[in-house]
Amino acid sequence: MSGPAGAMPHASSRAAVLDVIRAAGTISRVGLVGATGFTGATISTVVRRLIDDGLVVESGHAESTGGKRRVLLQLNRSARYAVGVHLDHDGITYVLTDLGGSVVARMSRAGVGVEDPRSVVERMAAESAALIEGAGIERERVLGLGLVAPGPLNQGPGSRLMQPAIRHWGDFPLGAGLQEATGLPVVLDNDATAAALGEHWSGQAGGGAFAALYMGTGIGAGLLLGGIPYRGPSGNAGEIGHIPLAADGPQCWCGARGCTEALAGPGAVVEAARADAVLARSAGLSGEAGRGRRTADFAAVTRAAHRGDPGARALLERSARYLALAARTLATIADLEELVLTGPGLAIAGSIYLPVVQEELERSFFSRASHPVRVRLSRMAATAPAIGAAAMMLQSELVPLREGTRLPENLTAAEPAPAAAPHGG
Amino acid sequence: MSGPAGAMPHASSRAAVLDVIRAAGTISRVGLVGATGFTGATISTVVRRLIDDGLVVESGHAESTGGKRRVLLQLNRSARYAVGVHLDHDGITYVLTDLGGSVVARMSRAGVGVEDPRSVVERMAAESAALIEGAGIERERVLGLGLVAPGPLNQGPGSRLMQPAIRHWGDFPLGAGLQEATGLPVVLDNDATAAALGEHWSGQAGGGAFAALYMGTGIGAGLLLGGIPYRGPSGNAGEIGHIPLAADGPQCWCGARGCTEALAGPGAVVEAARADAVLARSAGLSGEAGRGRRTADFAAVTRAAHRGDPGARALLERSARYLALAARTLATIADLEELVLTGPGLAIAGSIYLPVVQEELERSFFSRASHPVRVRLSRMAATAPAIGAAAMMLQSELVPLREGTRLPENLTAAEPAPAAAPHGG
Numbered sequence: 001m002s003g004p005a006g007a008m009p010h011a012s013s014r015a016a017v018l019d020v021i022r023a024a025g026t027i028s029r030v031g032l033v034g035a036t037g038f039t040g041a042t043i044s045t046v047v048r049r050l051i052d053d054g055l056v057v058e059s060g061h062a063e064s065t066g067g068k069r070r071v072l073l074q075l076n077r078s079a080r081y082a083v084g085v086h087l088d089h090d091g092i093t094y095v096l097t098d099l100g101g102s103v104v105a106r107m108s109r110a111g112v113g114v115e116d117p118r119s120v121v122e123r124m125a126a127e128s129a130a131l132i133e134g135a136g137i138e139r140e141r142v143l144g145l146g147l148v149a150p151g152p153l154n155q156g157p158g159s160r161l162m163q164p165a166i167r168h169w170g171d172f173p174l175g176a177g178l179q180e181a182t183g184l185p186v187v188l189d190n191d192a193t194a195a196a197l198g199e200h201w202s203g204q205a206g207g208g209a210f211a212a213l214y215m216g217t218g219i220g221a222g223l224l225l226g227g228i229p230y231r232g233p234s235g236n237a238g239e240i241g242h243i244p245l246a247a248d249g250p251q252c253w254c255g256a257r258g259c260t261e262a263l264a265g266p267g268a269v270v271e272a273a274r275a276d277a278v279l280a281r282s283a284g285l286s287g288e289a290g291r292g293r294r295t296a297d298f299a300a301v302t303r304a305a306h307r308g309d310p311g312a313r314a315l316l317e318r319s320a321r322y323l324a325l326a327a328r329t330l331a332t333i334a335d336l337e338e339l340v341l342t343g344p345g346l347a348i349a350g351s352i353y354l355p356v357v358q359e360e361l362e363r364s365f366f367s368r369a370s371h372p373v374r375v376r377l378s379r380m381a382a383t384a385p386a387i388g389a390a391a392m393m394l395q396s397e398l399v400p401l402r403e404g405t406r407l408p409e410n411l412t413a414a415e416p417a418p419a420a421a422p423h424g425g
Numbered sequence: 426m427s428g429p430a431g432a433m434p435h436a437s438s439r440a441a442v443l444d445v446i447r448a449a450g451t452i453s454r455v456g457l458v459g460a461t462g463f464t465g466a467t468i469s470t471v472v473r474r475l476i477d478d479g480l481v482v483e484s485g486h487a488e489s490t491g492g493k494r495r496v497l498l499q500l501n502r503s504a505r506y507a508v509g510v511h512l513d514h515d516g517i518t519y520v521l522t523d524l525g526g527s528v529v530a531r532m533s534r535a536g537v538g539v540e541d542p543r544s545v546v547e548r549m550a551a552e553s554a555a556l557i558e559g560a561g562i563e564r565e566r567v568l569g570l571g572l573v574a575p576g577p578l579n580q581g582p583g584s585r586l587m588q589p590a591i592r593h594w595g596d597f598p599l600g601a602g603l604q605e606a607t608g609l610p611v612v613l614d615n616d617a618t619a620a621a622l623g624e625h626w627s628g629q630a631g632g633g634a635f636a637a638l639y640m641g642t643g644i645g646a647g648l649l650l651g652g653i654p655y656r657g658p659s660g661n662a663g664e665i666g667h668i669p670l671a672a673d674g675p676q677c678w679c680g681a682r683g684c685t686e687a688l689a690g691p692g693a694v695v696e697a698a699r700a701d702a703v704l705a706r707s708a709g710l711s712g713e714a715g716r717g718r719r720t721a722d723f724a725a726v727t728r729a730a731h732r733g734d735p736g737a738r739a740l741l742e743r744s745a746r747y748l749a750l751a752a753r754t755l756a757t758i759a760d761l762e763e764l765v766l767t768g769p770g771l772a773i774a775g776s777i778y779l780p781v782v783q784e785e786l787e788r789s790f791f792s793r794a795s796h797p798v799r800v801r802l803s804r805m806a807a808t809a810p811a812i813g814a815a816a817m818m819l820q821s822e823l824v825p826l827r828e829g830t831r832l833p834e835n836l837t838a839a840e841p842a843p844a845a846a847p848h849g850g
Contacts, residue, residue, distance in 0.1 A: 209658055225655070232760020233634055234795035242791040243754040246671065247746065256789035321672065329668040333758050335657020364681035366667040370659035
């Protein structure tokens with residue numbers, strides 16, 4: 001989002017043209033002039049290079065419009081591939097996509113749990129290789145891997161804030177390790193941004209102001225403005241899990257008070273359910289507070305709610321009301337047009353959260369008089385982050401990012417910053 | 426922020442080059458290639474046109490670097506001018522700026538109060554003409570007027586939410602009226618966005634993730650991402666006055682509950698002060714609740730606080746704590762690097778609000794481990810919105826906005842949308 005008046009780097013015209021061709025399916029050079037705003041001369045130069053590189057092919061002619069029939073261009077989808085890896089505590093999802101972002105192969109494997117990061121990296125390298133081989137794709141056509149994990153991801157050393165779920169990984173250089181183990185380029189990002197990009201590349205999201213509200217082990221959001229991820233200078237934009245919804249709210253692991261995640265996250269729901277002996281028993285919750293059990297216990301509370309257990313229902317609806325306030329905040333600040341609810345937590349409990357978020361935005365979104373915020377559950381919650389991860393790899397190779405929006409280089413995990421002294425906000 | 430992969434409209438290379446020259450002061454063609462990422466061929470074509478149009482002039486040579494000495498380019502600042510008008514309840518501020526955004530003339534006149542919009546428009550036309558004439562600028566060189574007022578501004582009919590302060594203006598088409606009265610193009614925007622752009626054009630703000638937190642009759646924020654205003658699809662992005670900070674908070678005029686503005690705005694401070702008989706007397710508050718008195722009464726409460734009145738101090742510090750939570754929310758969602766406190770309210774009481782906002786961000790901003798948020802009081806609170814308004818006019822003529830980010834077309838004022846039923850959030 002940077003650079004003088006958004007001036008774009010050298011290869012960006014190529015990037016923009018390629019993305020228009022991808023989105024259009026087939027389009028003529030004249031169509032590209034209209035869609036990109038570049039001159040005819042620029043378009044013909046860029047297109048020639050793209051054809052020479054084998055990324056774009058000519059594919060017949062458009063209907064005659066009186067004059068000379070126009071040659072149609074389309075992406076040579078099988079020219080390049082990318083692997084998308086969605087790393088989470090409870091599972092690792094892999095996809096192999098072509099240049100257009102279409103999934104040609106996918107698989108799911110066991111999650112990280114308390115596994116040693118080195119062995120996870122070796123496993124990811126082996127599983128990625130198996131995915132590529134199984135799909136019969138020459139390794140030379142694979143641009144690299146996009147790896148996404150629970151945020152925040154850090155763009156450099158000195159960043160000292162990490163989700164508790166994978167804090168035991170310490171400062172392990174995940175990106176560099178995977179790059180070494182696979183011999184392929186690796187780009188990193190957080191799962192919420194990847195989920196938003198995955199929805200967009202899959203044609204599930206429009207090009208306006210769009211966000212993916214992600215509930216996994218924590219709560220976050222990925223922002224897409226005009227189809228372009230907005231990550232912010234440290235790659236942590238959209239962290240709505242850590243905005244204050246109650247001045248004197250509970251302490252959050254991030255050191256602040258009253259954060260959405262501390263009030264409404266799966267962890268908060270599960271802890272409250274465990275504290276309710278009757279509910280804990282009826283829902284069959286695990287006694288231990290082990291993180292490994294959190295997702296399972298959140299699912300158990302959700303099932304209890306669906307069975308009509310009033311205590312479970314009340315806990316989830318309280319969580320939903322806070323999540324709705326966070327959604328309203330994000331929608332008002334970004335002037336959102338579209339919001340998708342996604343991530344493992346909302347894949348499980350979305351039917352309880354969706355109406356509460358919808359009602360809050362219909363009733364209280366500041367710009368509701370100008371336009372609504374379309375809210376829906378993701379149709380691809382399980383794979384969107386991995387598809388987005390692959391799309392990031394494709395983008396980082398083919399679609400140079402604007403200055404100041406480069407992807408994070410390494411994922412480091414560490415203790416949180418010194419906790420805040422309690423305050424009245 | 427729209428268009429495929431941020432593809433830019435036809436004239437945008439011209440726009441980007443012009444903005445780089447403006448920001449650089451003087452720069453060579455080679456320097457422009459480096460700064461914009463455009464090819465040498467594009468740069469020389471664009472620069473030739475800019476010189477032909479009289480917008481850019483050659484100004485001597487750079488130090489020889491061994492090879493041929495490079496011709497330096499600079500903006501022909503006196504080639505064009507723009508008028509910026511900041512319309513507020515309590516005052517109208519005018520600036521005349523050159524093509525570089527430098528103020529060549531300014532003046533302040535009486536505010537809107539309860540004046541009829543038609544007479545305000547005629548007055549603005551006459552006062553603008555006087556400003557231009559007084560500066561001895563030929564009218565032909567004036568591109569037009571930028572007019573900014575308390576948001577939200579609406580991009581079209583059907584928008585039905587307006588600040589109470591100027592709601593009595595009904596559906597009066599301010600922009601069209603001023604255009605007719607002056608015979609010059611008019612662009613509209615809200616004062617918070619204009620304040621942010623004014624800080625940027627005056628070199629007071631960096632090019633990263635920057636926001637101006639504006640407290641006037643209400644509370645809002647203007648967002649600049651990489652030097653480019655982010656307005657959102659309805660032009661209402663950054664409306665942090667209407668994000669929820671307390672689930673069961675007071676009803677806001679916008680129809681929602683617990684909004685920053687209802688909890689912490691000048692109106693809330695003044696009403697609380699009026700309810701305190703002792704404070705109301707010691708601070709010399711007006712009995713009447715007339716809006717016209719609100720700013721004066723807010724100033725009176727601030728003076729009382731500076732005199733050491735504990736009640737006044739407590740009210741302002743409570744307001745500051747809520748404003749700090751809103752600032753933390755905006756900073757976390759946009760991953761802000763820089764925040765300036767501005768607007769009439771903070772020009773008066775900034776010294777009380779600044780430390781509270783700074784402490785909150787140092788302690789609880791989510792990305793504090795990656796980078797701080799530099800918070801400061803505006804050095805130009807009185808003129809930044811008007812300068813930004815003029816800059817918008819310059820931009821709309823010289824720097825075509827990206828698709829989907831066009832400026833609002835007409836300012837309409839109306840009743841708020843049907844108020845929300847009270848709810849627990």
